[in-house]
Amino acid sequence: MRRRELIALAIGVAAFRHLAARAQQAVPTIGFLHQGAQPTQQLMDSFRQGLGETGLTEGRDYTIENRSAEGKYDQLPTLAAELIGRRVAVIAAELLPAALAAKAASQSIPVVFLTGSDPIGSGLVSSLSRPTANVTGIAFMFTLLGGKNLQLLREVVPKAAVIGVLVNTNNPNAKPQLADLQAAGKALGQELVAFGATNEREVDDAYDKMMAHPVGALIVTADGFLISRQDRLLSLAARHALPTMYSLSQYVRAGGLMSYGANLTEGFRQTGNYVGRVLHGTKPADLPVFQSSKFELVVNLKTAKALGLTIPATILASADEVIE
Numbered sequence: 545m546r547r548r549e550l551i552a553l554a555i556g557v558a559a560f561r562h563l564a565a566r567a568q569q570a571v572p573t574i575g576f577l578h579q580g581a582q583p584t585q586q587l588m589d590s591f592r593q594g595l596g597e598t599g600l601t602e603g604r605d606y607t608i609e610n611r612s613a614e615g616k617y618d619q620l621p622t623l624a625a626e627l628i629g630r631r632v633a634v635i636a637a638e639l640l641p642a643a644l645a646a647k648a649a650s651q652s653i654p655v656v657f658l659t660g661s662d663p664i665g666s667g668l669v670s671s672l673s674r675p676t677a678n679v680t681g682i683a684f685m686f687t688l689l690g691g692k693n694l695q696l697l698r699e700v701v702p703k704a705a706v707i708g709v710l711v712n713t714n715n716p717n718a719k720p721q722l723a724d725l726q727a728a729g730k731a732l733g734q735e736l737v738a739f740g741a742t743n744e745r746e747v748d749d750a751y752d753k754m755m756a757h758p759v760g761a762l763i764v765t766a767d768g769f770l771i772s773r774q775d776r777l778l779s780l781a782a783r784h785a786l787p788t789m790y791s792l793s794q795y796v797r798a799g800g801l802m803s804y805g806a807n808l809t810e811g812f813r814q815t816g817n818y819v820g821r822v823l824h825g826t827k828p829a830d831l832p833v834f835q836s837s838k839f840e841l842v843v844n845l846k847t848a849k850a851l852g853l854t855i856p857a858t859i860l861a862s863a864d865e866v867i868e
Contacts, residue, residue, distance in 0.1 A: 571607060572823055575627030575635040578612040579620065579642040580768030584794070587812045591636070594816020598824060606633075606823060613642070615769025617714055620645035628653060634822050636815055637681075639768055640717055643668055647679050654822045657681030658815045660766050660791075660806055661717050662688070663833050672833040680828040682814045684806035684836050686791060687717045687766050691728035693804050696841070697761050697789040698734060699856050700802065700848075704760030704787070706735045710750060710777075712767040713740040721765045747773055751780045759786070766791035766805065774798060787851055793842040796867065801847045802855075807840045840864040 576591075583591075592602055600606055609630055611623040624645045627635055634654040637643040643657035647668060655678055657668060663683045669675040672683075697707065709725055711718050722738055729736040737757060739750040747770075754762065764770055764777060771792065778799050781788045790796060790803040814834055821831060841859070844867040848855050860866060 571603075571605065572633035573630060574606055574608045574819055574823075575630065575632035576608055576610045576638070577620065577624055577627060577635055577642045577646050578610065578638045578768070579617065580612065580615050580639070581772035582610060582612045583638070583812070587809060590809045590812040591816040591819075594813040594818075595820040595823075597813075597817050598820030600820050600823060613768070615712075615767075615772040617641045617769075621649065624649035634819055636819050639766075640666055640668075641715065641768065643679075643681065644716070650678070652678060654828045655679045655681070656815055656818045656822060656828070658684075658811050660684045660686040661720070665720075666716065669833060672835065675829055675831065675833055678828050680831040680833055681818065682811055682834045682836065684811060684839075686806040686839065687721050688724050689791075689805060689839065690721060690725035690763075691731075693763055693789050693791070694725060694728045694732065694734065694736075696802065696804055696859065697763060697787070698732065699859060700853055701761040701787045706737055706757060706759050708754045708757070708759035708762045709736055709738045709765065710747075710762060710770065711738055711740055711765045712742055712769045714742045715767045715769070717766065725763065725765075742769065744773065744776070747776060748780070751784060751786075754786070755784055762786050762788040764788060764790050764795070782850070785851055787853060793840055793865070796842045796844045796847075799847060800844060801851065801853075802841075802843050804841045805839060806836070807838050810838060811836065843867065 611627055613619045620642055628650055635646045637646040637655060637657045640659045640661045643659055646655045663669050669679055725736060739753055741747040741750045774795055788801050790800050791805040792808055793803045796803045818831055841863045842865045843855055843863045
């Protein structure tokens with residue numbers, strides 16, 4: 545091959561590599577910060593579905609970089625910093641502690657949160673219609689559903705003199721969730737006892753204390769650490785034959801008795817939709833906080849039978865899903 549042809553070939557190869565590198569760099573990365581365990585495939589598929597609704601395809605238009613704190617909230621600032629170090633284009637944050645960590649980590653990178661808390665009261669935004677600077681998201685407000693959870697549980701276990709409440713006291717949502725439940729308990733004349741658990745040992749200790757009290761039924765509050773210990777919580781509930789109301793349906797599909805709360809699958813889809821709009825250039829301040837009022841009641845009849853419980857017909861009639 546002639547020297548001129550070799551030079552032309554070399555220039556062509558170099559140009560191709562340069563264009564390929566630029567094309568690769570042009571694909572933005574979505575940083576996804578989780579306060580609990582890595583979400584299920586179903587939830588992540590729903591997130592991608594939301595992105596797809598805005599015309600984006602994974603690999604061609606974006607990549608996803610996940611970081612999960614596994615319920616260890618003190619690690620969230622470090623994980624958020626890692627995502628910023630990866631030069632992500634936007635951070636999606638699952639639930640309040642992750643959202644607060646993402647907001648604190650950067651004043652410029654867009655943050656799209658999914659939270660069950662009051663986004664104004666928790667300090668995420670100052671306005672729902674025009675969110676603060678680089679932060680917006682999806683708000684389900686399911687941490688304020690204590691009254692409904694308590695009402696449903698009392699209908700299923702009317703003879704429970706004492707109902708326990710399992711809560712992670714490290715979660716900033718703990719106080720409003722407990723306050724909501726205590727107000728509902730007072731109105732219904734129901735005695736409630738709170739049990740804190742911030743690590744695995746305290747989870748086991750909490751159930752031992754419940755049995756000693758004794759507690760006739762239990763409400764597990766919404767929390768990333770508790771969600772990440774789902775299998776352990778279900779095992780303890782079964783071992784102690786303790787009727788339990790959960791905040792999310794994934795517990796019930798895995799063998800729990802009953803849940804009433806946000807449809808997390810829908811929440812991930814809506815979060816993906818907002819992230820997609822941000823990647824298309826919409827500023828977070830121009831995306832009002834989406835307030836969802838869609839909640840779901842899920843009942844597991846197999847678990848009810850194992851506990852010797854009869855689910856009232858009124859609850860079955862209003863359930864969004866009955867697992868038999």
